[in-house]
Amino acid sequence: MKKPFNDQPVEEIAPEMLKNDGTVLDIRLKYIGDEGLKFISNDERFANLKELNLERNDLTAEGIKHLANSPVIKGLVSLNLERNDIGDEGVAAIAQSSNFSNLKALNLWKCKVGAKAAEELSISLYLSNLITLDMAENNLGDEGAKSLAEAASLTDLKYLDVVNNKM
DSSP: OOOOTTSSOHHHHHHHTEETTTTEEEOTTSOOHHHHHHHHHHOGGGTTOSEEEOOSSOOOHHHHHHHHTOSSOOOOSEEEOTTOOOHHHHHHHHHTOGGGTTOOEEEOTTSOOBHHHHHHHHHOSSOTTOOEEEOOSSBOHHHHHHHHHTOSSOTTOOEEEOOSSOO
């Protein structure tokens, strides 16, 4: 498997980075890639995760699908995917997965998402608990902004960042 930024394989570094009795994993800037996320998504040591920070890890929609279909990680409250190229397909995987039904904070800053991603979030049956949604620095456009503004399922949303989205 590809080694992360610090030259340790993800199988070693991820368990070492678990905090707060296994509820927090901050593995930002380790460049674990989709295969690294696949490992984390299937390892029982991560079953109690509540907060997962994957900022800047060379993730694509493929990696997000591993997380969305994880038999282990099902209780996340906070997910940071900042600066990963997950695109609309990755956001759709999140929006369509019951694994994210407890999610209260989702960071999609600069994840190369567009109007389709906003639409997926706005019709999701599983993201009704979201309180914070960061979608800044993407390509939502007017259509994406409208989808979010009219979302019947995002009624608990208290913070929405859509700055620099070509609106």
